[in-house]
Amino acid sequence: MQVAVCGPQHCTEEDATHAYQVGQLLARAGAVVLCGGGTGVMAAAAAGARAEHGLVIGILPNDTAEDACPDLSAVIVTNLGQARNAVIVWSADAVIAIGGSWGTLSEIALAKRRGGIPVITLGGWRILAHNGSPLPDPPTPAADPQHAVTLALTTARNSSTR
Amino acid sequence: MQVAVCGPQHCTEEDATHAYQVGQLLARAGAVVLCGGGTGVMAAAAAGARAEHGLVIGILPNDTAEDACPDLSAVIVTNLGQARNAVIVWSADAVIAIGGSWGTLSEIALAKRRGGIPVITLGGWRILAHNGSPLPDPPTPAADPQHAVTLALTTARNSSTR
Amino acid sequence: MQVAVCGPQHCTEEDATHAYQVGQLLARAGAVVLCGGGTGVMAAAAAGARAEHGLVIGILPNDTAEDACPDLSAVIVTNLGQARNAVIVWSADAVIAIGGSWGTLSEIALAKRRGGIPVITLGGWRILAHNGSPLPDPPTPAADPQHAVTLALTTARNSSTR
């Protein structure tokens, strides 16, 4: 099971706390944690997973690992810029998005575009249809980190064919 | 000047009409039209641009051009899947998004993540901050195709350094 | 018909002359010319095609078109680094490689890995099997620019299904 944790590089303190806890809980459950390998939510998720001796892989946008956050077990230097967001999403059996930013929104949208995997949100932005009504099949909001991880692992186990 | 026209492959009739008109207006203004080379909004924008003898380039997701829409001057076979959305956005001096879908939302989000270029919407989904308030620096809604093209060309000319 | 012209950014004068002539001949034949949009062979092929009023598309490695060579009808800003070499190759109905460099060799190898399209060389490096014997199905060497273009257009017309 591989779970991507996505979120802003410039995040709130609450987002960082949530990301750390999500990383911890995923590692304790034996899931591989994927993240973008940067600051903010990405670094916090990596730190949480590493604290529980989990496997954490940073999927980086640039052509070097120089700016990678610490606490990564391995780095993938995609040199794809923000197109690496698609690599994160396609490598994941479930996506947990924490907080709101344009990059995070692109990952949520790509994950829904892919389909077939749970996309869980913890805080962050809302997306509405043109007339202000809810979308069909929106991301699933979670109440707290434990809820997010439970949703991700339970529904990924059901939806993933790997 | 290169303008990307983005939108759903399964779009409403109104979206298709808008896309055709946007393609026409961009071609008349001498802009190169970029699109995803698929059906729906993409095909309509290409048809409109071609009707005015414009240059239209389809930036395709798959490893072949077999499913490309007609009316393209040239095709780029990226074989990147939906990561090609980033290529569309980074190649554009302005982005016009018509209608709502997860793929379209990913292009809007990637274009805002890139920054520095106008992102114009004609219909489609709305994005709100967590508390329901508007985002800072959201995409710019246009009233109709002429308005969308005017906004794109005017602000692209000011913001682009190419 | 879309033909990629590949070659070193730092090329010999003979390579540049060959690339200019190949660009001219392709444009006269009505083929779209694809190139990497940089200096050397890429710039020369674009200049030759533009001199004959051809359509030339530069498929660039970086996140901006600032360093693009002149004479391009349109630019694709892939932001993929050298992974853009695969985009050039997958978009082409035939590949003509002029001169030798590691980047050029990667394009030849990717084109042969793809298979199904002619890969023509004009000068450049040689590849031998481990025991020094020739490879099965190597690239096709051309004697001069006219020969390269004739080989590309004739065999692409036969091999391409687009």
Added chain:
Amino acid sequence: MQVAVCGPQHCTEEDATHAYQVGQLLARAGAVVLCGGGTGVMAAAAAGARAEHGLVIGILPNDTAEDACPDLSAVIVTNLGQARNAVIVWSADAVIAIGGSWGTLSEIALAKRRGGIPVITLGGWRILAHNGSPLPDPPTPAADPQHAVTLALTTARNSSTR
């Protein structure tokens, strides 16, 4: 330290034995093994590394991990086709290429195009300049798996800045 092991999906028995031994030796030295996650050399390197409880990451070309070889600690589903070869190469502190194929040659060429990391070959194809003379700064041939790993680890430690 991250070392990429590249080679044909359809390889000789000797290549597979070499790849298994290289995987073992890298894992024993504590290096992360990167590979393309397919059959042949890729699967053999993963099996060797896993036998020594190493960390092995498969960087896959398709949009699913269905065809991934066993023995991978984690999979990156790039959905980039053969452009994923660039991701493998840019993620590596050293590259060991075992055996010859067009895909393998593209990885050697991309690694030399990148520069700054050792590129070690064990068997495989030879590349000559146009006049049949050797290239400047060619890949470094190794005599056997132990030699390949020693060359990779020693020179990567010197050349890598990570």
